[in-house]
Amino acid sequence: MSSLLVLDNVVKRFGGIVATNGLSFHVDRGESLALIGPNGAGKTTIFSLIMGEHRQNSGTIKLNGEEISNLPTHKRIQKGVARTYQVPRPFSEMDVAGNIRVGMMPDNLWQMITRGADPDGELAIARSVGFRDADLSRKPSELSMGDLRKLELARTLATRPEVMLLDEVFAGLTVGEIEQISHLLAEKRKQGLTYIIVSHDLRALEPLVDRAVAMTFGKAIAEGSFSDVMDDEAVRSAYLGQ
Amino acid sequence: MLQVLIQGFLLSGLYALIAVGFTLIFSVGRVLNLAYGAYLMIGGYAYFYMVQTLGMPKLPGFLFAIGMGALAGVLMYRILVKRLKGDQVAVEISTLILAVVIQAGIVLVFNDSSKILHPIVDGVWRIGSTTITNNILVAMVASWFILGGLLLFVKKTHVGRAMQAVSMDAKGARISGINTDRVNMMTWAISGALGAVAGVFFASYTQLNPSMWVAPLIIAVAVVIVGGIGSIVGTLIVAHIIGFMEIITTTFIAAELRGVFTMLLIIGVLVIRPQGLFGRGDL
Amino acid sequence: MPRLLLAWAAFAVIMLLLPQVVSPGTLRIIIFANFLAIFAMSWDFISGKTGYISFGHPFLIGIGAYTSAILSYRFGVPVSLSIPLAVLATMIGGTLFFLPALRIKGTYFALVTLAFMELMYQLVQVIRPDLTGGTRGISGIKTILSGAVPNFYLSFGLMFAIALALWLLSRTRIGTALDAISMNEEAVSGSGLNTTRLKLFAFMVSALVAGLGGAFYAHYLGSIAPRALFDINFVFTIIVSALIGGSSTVIGPIIGAYFMTFLLEYLRPVLPGSERYLVYGLIALVLYVYQPKGIMELLRKLGVRAGGGRTGRAGNV
Numbered sequence: 081m082s083s084l085l086v087l088d089n090v091v092k093r094f095g096g097i098v099a100t101n102g103l104s105f106h107v108d109r110g111e112s113l114a115l116i117g118p119n120g121a122g123k124t125t126i127f128s129l130i131m132g133e134h135r136q137n138s139g140t141i142k143l144n145g146e147e148i149s150n151l152p153t154h155k156r157i158q159k160g161v162a163r164t165y166q167v168p169r170p171f172s173e174m175d176v177a178g179n180i181r182v183g184m185m186p187d188n189l190w191q192m193i194t195r196g197a198d199p200d201g202e203l204a205i206a207r208s209v210g211f212r213d214a215d216l217s218r219k220p221s222e223l224s225m226g227d228l229r230k231l232e233l234a235r236t237l238a239t240r241p242e243v244m245l246l247d248e249v250f251a252g253l254t255v256g257e258i259e260q261i262s263h264l265l266a267e268k269r270k271q272g273l274t275y276i277i278v279s280h281d282l283r284a285l286e287p288l289v290d291r292a293v294a295m296t297f298g299k300a301i302a303e304g305s306f307s308d309v310m311d312d313e314a315v316r317s318a319y320l321g322q
Numbered sequence: 323m324l325q326v327l328i329q330g331f332l333l334s335g336l337y338a339l340i341a342v343g344f345t346l347i348f349s350v351g352r353v354l355n356l357a358y359g360a361y362l363m364i365g366g367y368a369y370f371y372m373v374q375t376l377g378m379p380k381l382p383g384f385l386f387a388i389g390m391g392a393l394a395g396v397l398m399y400r401i402l403v404k405r406l407k408g409d410q411v412a413v414e415i416s417t418l419i420l421a422v423v424i425q426a427g428i429v430l431v432f433n434d435s436s437k438i439l440h441p442i443v444d445g446v447w448r449i450g451s452t453t454i455t456n457n458i459l460v461a462m463v464a465s466w467f468i469l470g471g472l473l474l475f476v477k478k479t480h481v482g483r484a485m486q487a488v489s490m491d492a493k494g495a496r497i498s499g500i501n502t503d504r505v506n507m508m509t510w511a512i513s514g515a516l517g518a519v520a521g522v523f524f525a526s527y528t529q530l531n532p533s534m535w536v537a538p539l540i541i542a543v544a545v546v547i548v549g550g551i552g553s554i555v556g557t558l559i560v561a562h563i564i565g566f567m568e569i570i571t572t573t574f575i576a577a578e579l580r581g582v583f584t585m586l587l588i589i590g591v592l593v594i595r596p597q598g599l600f601g602r603g604d605l
Numbered sequence: 606m607p608r609l610l611l612a613w614a615a616f617a618v619i620m621l622l623l624p625q626v627v628s629p630g631t632l633r634i635i636i637f638a639n640f641l642a643i644f645a646m647s648w649d650f651i652s653g654k655t656g657y658i659s660f661g662h663p664f665l666i667g668i669g670a671y672t673s674a675i676l677s678y679r680f681g682v683p684v685s686l687s688i689p690l691a692v693l694a695t696m697i698g699g700t701l702f703f704l705p706a707l708r709i710k711g712t713y714f715a716l717v718t719l720a721f722m723e724l725m726y727q728l729v730q731v732i733r734p735d736l737t738g739g740t741r742g743i744s745g746i747k748t749i750l751s752g753a754v755p756n757f758y759l760s761f762g763l764m765f766a767i768a769l770a771l772w773l774l775s776r777t778r779i780g781t782a783l784d785a786i787s788m789n790e791e792a793v794s795g796s797g798l799n800t801t802r803l804k805l806f807a808f809m810v811s812a813l814v815a816g817l818g819g820a821f822y823a824h825y826l827g828s829i830a831p832r833a834l835f836d837i838n839f840v841f842t843i844i845v846s847a848l849i850g851g852s853s854t855v856i857g858p859i860i861g862a863y864f865m866t867f868l869l870e871y872l873r874p875v876l877p878g879s880e881r882y883l884v885y886g887l888i889a890l891v892l893y894v895y896q897p898k899g900i901m902e903l904l905r906k907l908g909v910r911a912g913g914g915r916t917g918r919a920g921n922v
């Protein structure tokens with residue numbers, strides 16, 4: 081079986097900084113993968129490259145066997161990737177429903193004009209990430225960090241991704257919120273969603289993933305089951321060395 | 323040919339002088355002050371009032387103009403720009419509105435007829451068949467001195483280095499103990515003063531009228547955009563590109579088309595190389 | 606929605622009855638306000654909605670005005686044909702205007718549009734002055750109707766139709782998507798939407814409205830001149846109307862245009878010359894700095910207070 085998303089030998093430089101340095105990894109359909117590494121390892125950069133927000137200097141990125149490196153961001157979303165951001169940046173003047181509405185829109189001007197929004201669909205997505213019905217008309221400025229992360233998830237899920245890239249979904253959350261989001265991801269995983277998750281909260285990460293890739297200075301240094309990767313000598317020294 | 327060369331240098335010097343104060347604000351405060359042209363107007367009219375209405379000597383008139391420009395800069399910063407907290411678009415829109423307000427204020431005080439400013443320095447120079455007024459010659463020399471002085475000021479003085487620090491990384495500068503608010507205010511004052519100086523020369527080169535702020539603003543915008551953010555040397559180079567192109571267009575093509583090249587340059591550079599020809603240099 | 610439609614209908618009825626009660630002089634002021642409202646709505650559809658600030662809107666308006674004026678005055682093309690052609694020309698011009706938006710935004714985009722306007726100002730005077738009338742412009746352009754009352758109806762009808770169409774458009778999902786672009790353009794592409802196409806659409810709508818407004822304006826005035834048209838003061842009036850009224854709404858620019866036009870008129874006895882712009886500009890500046898969302902927001906706040914905190918969403922009224 082071929083993998084859903086495959087990165088091969090991806091290099092990205094920002095001026096003199098090499099953010100990813102010949103990185104390769106893959107994720108299979110239905111699999112969940114942890115991407116771990118110290119600050120500045122290049123995790124977020126990987127996500128931006130997959131999404132086409134930056135272009136790699138060399139290497140290939142394939143989704144479902146198709147090279148996507150030359151597609152603009154919105155095309156890649158349509159092919160089935162989506163990401164959340166480390167720092168949530170929702171549509172600030174729109175309520176929760178409106179944010180989800182943008183995620184759900186078809187990329188077709190005519191349909192955007194002639195067909196109305198789908199409030200039931202919006203509600204369903206909002207509920208699926210744990211919002212209550214009353215939350216739909218709340219503005220981002222009224223939401224807690226936990227709710228903002230949920231909104232990121234909801235907006236992303238609304239694009240019906242095949243593989244989701246989750247960047248620091250637990251950062252800045254309370255213990256209760258972490259539990260809530262973990263629960264939600266476990267649920268999605270059971271439903272067969274593929275995701276790559278980045279987090280510094282290794283304890284929260286462990287039960288959520290099938291496999292882990294550890295990286296530092298833009299290179300993968302270990303790959304395997306979560307516990308194997310955590311026991312790896314190089315990974316330990318990378319984390320201690322930061 | 324000699325004529326083109328001489329006139330090109332003279333005009334370019336004036337343009338560099340016009341643009342430098344605008345560049346300064348853009349690089350330190352990262353905002354475009356669309357009321358910059360109003361400093362030139364304020365400077366020109368202040369000088370006119372002192373020297374030609376009150377009949378004072380030229381030097382105090384000149385100093386008065388500089389003072390008014392600096393004051394205008396400080397007031398703009400304190401009352402308007404600081405309040406908008408770096409929201410670039412809001413600063414642009416509100417300074418544009420302010421420029422129109424100042425224009426109307428000038429009309430109220432001086433009425434809207436054009437006024438001729440006597441040359442600041444009398445006499446003419448002759449090189450071959452070309453005559454040049456001492457006035458514009460002085461403007462060019464002054465412009466070189468001012469640019470050189472500014473470069474030294476920025477590189478060598480304490481305040482100048484603080485300005486440089488803020489221009490590169492405002493947050494970092496604040497953390498390392500620089501009073502960014504004071505630095506910004508100083509920058510606005512200096513920019514206002516520079517604008518006023520340029521205004522006196524510009525007005526004596528053309529004339530005084532309440533809509534005279536638009537043309538220099540566009541020149542300043544062009545220089546900054548084409549030169550890249552906040553490079554004094556870039557300012558100088560681009561001022562010469564624009565100045566020479568205008569003279570060449572006027573001499574060899576048609577006088578009416580002199581501004582067309584500038585506009586095309588702005589559009590072309592912004593679309594093809596938004597960071598400017600000389601990139602994002604330090605001050 | 607039905608209640609809002611009722612409000613639109615009430616607005617129309619009041620305006621249509623207006624000629625019965627006010628003098629022709631006042632009507633002429635309102636005619637001007639109607640045109641200003643059209644220009645402000647056009648500006649707002651690019652700048653208020655998507656956040657791409659245009660400082661050169663007269664570029665578009667001017668294409669509309671000049672095209673129709675030249676066609677009808679120089680070539681005797683009937684107005685019923687020259688206006689649609691003018692709109693078409695403006696939309697082509699709008700595409701040109703749009704190109705920079707592919708690469709730059711914010712400050713830089715605003716400046717390019719300003720450069721476009723200045724370029725147009727200079728070119729109109731030099732290129733084919735036999736057509737454009739050069740510096741002096743064109744006068745004696747065929748008017749569509751004569752008299753204050755018919756022109757009032759015409760300008761109001763045009764303004765109202767445009768407003769209603771834009772309002773309906775902004776209530777669809779495309780309105781939501783355009784609003785979203787001004788808040789976070791990356792996240793809009795991240796939602797799988799082609800932002801380039803969305804922006805192009807907004808520009809085309811804006812150009813269409815500007816072209817219509819410009820062409821009808823030329824035929825109302827009977828004359829056009831480059832200095833009055835491609836003027837930074839004109840830009841200022843348009844932007845201020847939209848901002849003062851309330852950006853990113855449809856009613857906002859209309860309220861703003863009426864407010865600013867009447868303010869200017871009421872200042873006339875006190876300050877007869879262009880000094881009026883001093884007071885006018887100051888009011889605009891204070892309003893903008895203290896209430897960037899404009900009169901609409903002030904009214905809404907008052908309404909909320911008066912209505913005991915009614916939370917009905919203002920939406921894109």
Ligand SMILES: Nc1ncnc2c1ncn2[C@@H]1O[C@H](COP(=O)(O)OP(=O)(O)OP(=O)(O)O)[C@@H](O)[C@H]1O
Nearest residue numbers: 094097098099117118119120121122123124125126
């Ligand atoms: N747009 C950019 N321009 C320049 N350098 C960048 C840019 N984005 C990232 N970098 C650099 O690339 C390297 C990798 O950054 P990245 O954000 O991918 O790390 P990360 O693993 O996500 O770190 P963190 O755990 O702190 O989020 C860093 O050195 C960073 O400074």
Ligand SMILES: [Mg+2]
Nearest residue numbers: 123124125166
């Ligand atoms: Mg990161």
